[in-house]
Amino acid sequence: MAITKLMNIKDTGTSDHAGHLNRLLNYMMNPDKTQEEAKVGAVNCILESASVTMQQTKESFEKITGRQGYHFVISFKPGETDADTAYKIAEDFISEYLADKYETVFAVHDDKEHIHIHIAFNSVSFVDGYKYHYANNDWAKIIQPIVNRLTSKEGLSTVELDPNEKHDRYKDHNTYRDGTDNFSDMIKRDIDVAIAESENYEEFLRIMKDRGYEIKEGKYLALRGKGMSRFRRCKKETLGIDYTEEAIRNRIPYESLNTYKAETDEEAQKIVYSRIPRGKRAKLSPVQKKYFARLYRLKLIQRRPYSKAWQFKDEIKKMHKLEEQYLFLVEHDITSLDHLKEVKSDLDSERKKVAGAKSKNYRTVKKLRELYQVASEMSDLAPGERLYQSGDKEFESEHIRYSELSNLLKKEGYSYEEIMRLKEHYHSEELLLKEMSKKASRDVRIAVSIIKELEEDMIRTPEPDKENDIQEKKLEKTKEKELIRQPKIR
DSSP states (O other), rough: EEEEEEEEEEOOOSSTTTTHHHHHHHHHHHHTTTTTTTEEESSSSSGHHHHHHHHHHEEEEETSOOOOOEEEEEEETTTTHHHHHHHHHHHHHHHHHSSTTEEEEEEESSSSSSSSEEEESBBBOTTTTOOOOOOOOHHIIIHHHHHHHHHHTTTTTOOOOOTTSSSOOOOEEHHHIIIIIIHHHHHHHHHHHHHHHSSHHHHHHHHHHHHOEEEEEEEEEEEEEEEEESSSSSSSSTTGGGGGGHHHHHHHHTTHHHHHHHHHHHHOOOOOOOOOOOOOOOOOOOOHHHHHHHHHHHHHHHHHGGGGGGGGGGHHHHHHHHHHHHHHHHHOOOOOOOHHHHHHHHHHHHHHHHHHHHHHHHHHHHHHHHHHHHHHHHHHHHHHHHHTTTTOOGGHHHHHHHHHHHHHHHHOOHHHHHHHHHHHHHHHHHHHHHHHHHHHHHHHHHHHHHHHHHHHHHSHHHHHHHHHHHHHHHHHHHHHHHHHOOOOOO
């Protein structure tokens, strides 16, 4: 039985709009999951430059922002199929459902018991520029029936479904990947602790409420913690067999804080000591020690339960800032305030160089922009040109226009292929320079913040030598006053 999950991939909200999409593609092509990338493929694009091609399609239709792509996962039961069969099903599904309109990357992961297929495709069609649209209940009406037909053809079981019944298979990619699934671990952990602290089921519910959970009781016990948009049902398919209402009621009389501690102690990882000779660890400079100490104290917040972390958002924000500052100090091996100012000066120079390179790249691209448009029009006419060359005279007008554009490029000293390579090169250069500029600006910002804090610390706490000078001067003044007060001897 192969079941399909559908997700969309959001814009990051930064200049790197396709950041989430790029990370997904890197995950999909992991050699450890795909037989050293033997089970990875691409349709309508080259695998190595798939993300660049998808971005160029968005740029050509001026649809850079918004949803960047879509992610389908087709999962099989453990032992039901093999990687080769799954690979064929993926190819057939892409051919039938996406109809050769979207740049697509797919991969078969067989590193776990249940083999599964990842399919990621561009949100914008390279054919007509229209964005992919998921209509209500398409999963039950179109998508899963295609999967059923392909799996049945390979002799595999299928999913029984009613096209008129609404199915919630379509999820936001970030919520599915980063949020909702992570809440399951948090809920199970809090349930375990609440069971251990409770004498009966009513006390269990009260403790869960005290931990910040909203509770609904109906056919299933349902919980919603801070930061969760929906209630999570306590049933076998959601949290596991040990977290149903019946299982919780049965566990309460037999589990206590002592048994909970014993179980967690057994699961804890043990330190294994090694006799392998190691080099000495580099000592931290005084500046690095100061920020490490601050960071260490704030990191104690992480020991609090997940469900309470929302109460400490300011401290967590401060912790992240200190962590950023500490890593900066270590990366540049800062030893003193003067050294930090030197590094900051170098970073300012680096930032200016990158800004100059960005301007130069922009001017070059601006000169080539008209040729890019010519090449783009040739791309649109390419299918008609191929059909004309194969003997179909209905596409003669496309052939004439294609030839005119090709000659126009030749007059400028370029071919279509050269222009496309230049476009990809300068686009990659632009992304690289953006990333370098972003890092340089971030490093300068961090350096300025540390310099400001260190200088404020010096004002609040005088240097030891200066403090001694002040004390000595006070002592001298005191002695002078005492001498003045002493009676004169005649």
